[in-house]
Amino acid sequence: MTREARTVFLVVLTLLFYAFYYLFFYQTFIFPFPLNESIFFGVSLQFAVWNWKTNRLLVGSSVLFALLNVIATQFFWSFFLKDTSLLELIESNYLLGINLIAFLPLLSWIYCYCKEVSNSTKFFLSGIAAFGLFSAHLFNLPFLQILVFAGLFFLGVRSKGKGTNHYLWLLLAVLGTLKLITLLS
Numbered sequence: 001m002t003r004e005a006r007t008v009f010l011v012v013l014t015l016l017f018y019a020f021y022y023l024f025f026y027q028t029f030i031f032p033f034p035l036n037e038s039i040f041f042g043v044s045l046q047f048a049v050w051n052w053k054t055n056r057l058l059v060g061s062s063v064l065f066a067l068l069n070v071i072a073t074q075f076f077w078s079f080f081l082k083d084t085s086l087l088e089l090i091e092s093n094y095l096l097g098i099n100l101i102a103f104l105p106l107l108s109w110i111y112c113y114c115k116e117v118s119n120s121t122k123f124f125l126s127g128i129a130a131f132g133l134f135s136a137h138l139f140n141l142p143f144l145q146i147l148v149f150a151g152l153f154f155l156g157v158r159s160k161g162k163g164t165n166h167y168l169w170l171l172l173a174v175l176g177t178l179k180l181i182t183l184l185s
Contacts, residue, residue, distance in 0.1 A: 033179035041066040061109035068102035149173035
């Protein structure tokens, strides 16, 4: 098992222990999904440190996407703003604008990733993934987003020897699934 796989495994295991702790003591099944973006940012930073020399554009775009995702959350701004200012920020379109800006490094990351794992069909695969993620975000379909992330992970698993960045896609799929489970339960 590579260090990237161990990192993702330990993150998911920690989240599962957290959820089972709450299930055992409080009889409710809760994952700390407001921390998903922060968790992903920390893991992507660690991956960037490990893989900076292999593909800087791929690693840089994943870290920039993670950073913008953190900045676009209400949880992040709740540390810096008072309640009234936070409510004004939520009602404005600034967070939506940051999410749209975050879509640009995501597109770059998808393109670089598809180019790395499957050079012949890079435009087709990156186009399908980008359209799926944009549709999932536009129509609020988290299940479609999870499927796209899982599909990108399986694309990387299928093409062995092409790096370890596909574990970030797995982490995004797992975090999205855990958030969906918490919201549905």
